[in-house]
Amino acid sequence: MAIDVERAETLVENFRQRDGRVIELLLDVQDEFNYVPESVLEMISERLEIPLERLLGTVTFYNAFSTAPKGRYHVKVCTGTACVVRGARAILEAVVDELGVDPGEATEDGAFSLESVHCFGNCAHGPTVAVGEEYYAHVTLTKAREIVAALKKAEAEGGA
Numbered sequence: 235m236a237i238d239v240e241r242a243e244t245l246v247e248n249f250r251q252r253d254g255r256v257i258e259l260l261l262d263v264q265d266e267f268n269y270v271p272e273s274v275l276e277m278i279s280e281r282l283e284i285p286l287e288r289l290l291g292t293v294t295f296y297n298a299f300s301t302a303p304k305g306r307y308h309v310k311v312c313t314g315t316a317c318v319v320r321g322a323r324a325i326l327e328a329v330v331d332e333l334g335v336d337p338g339e340a341t342e343d344g345a346f347s348l349e350s351v352h353c354f355g356n357c358a359h360g361p362t363v364a365v366g367e368e369y370y371a372h373v374t375l376t377k378a379r380e381i382v383a384a385l386k387k388a389e390a391e392g393g394a
C-alpha cells in the first residue's frame with residue numbers, strides 16, 4: 235500500500251504548530267496509517283531534526299505502535315518455544331499459505347495482516363493464535379485453516 239506522503243506532511247506541520255510531545259505525533263501517524271511506516275519516521279527525523287534511532291526506539295518500545303501494516307483482521311501466530319514444540323511452525327506456514335502474506339505483511343486490499351510473535355504468555359495452552367483481541371488456544375492445523383476461512387467469510391460479508 236502506498237503511503238500518502240502529503241497526509242504525513244500535514245500531520246508533521248500540525249504537530250509543529252501545536253508544539254506537543256513527539257509521541258503524540260507518532261500516535262497520529264499510527265492512527266492515520268494503522269502503523270508507523272519507516273519512510274514517515276525518516277521524514278519526521280529530517281523535518282524535526284530528531285535522530286531516527288530515537289524515533290525507532292519509541293515506536294518499538296510501546297505496544298500502541300506497529301511498524302508493519304495492519305489489516306482489518308490482524309492475525310498473530312505465536313512462534314515461541316513452547317508453541318513451536320506443539321507444531322506452531324506448521325501452523326504459521328498454513329496461515330501464510332491461506333492468507334498469501336508473510337509475517338510482517340498485509341494483503342494488498344488491506345483486509346488481512348500477519349505477525350509472528352514470541353509469546354502470548356499462554357504457553358501451557360499453545361499453540362496460540364490471536365485475531366485482534368480474540369485468542370485461540372490448542373490450535374491445530376485444521377483449526378488454523380478454519381480460523382482463516384472464518385475471517386475470509388466475515389470480510390466477504392462486510393469486513394471487520
Ligand code: FES
Nearest residue numbers: 312314317354356
Ligand atoms: S510460547 Fe506461545 S504462548 Fe508462550
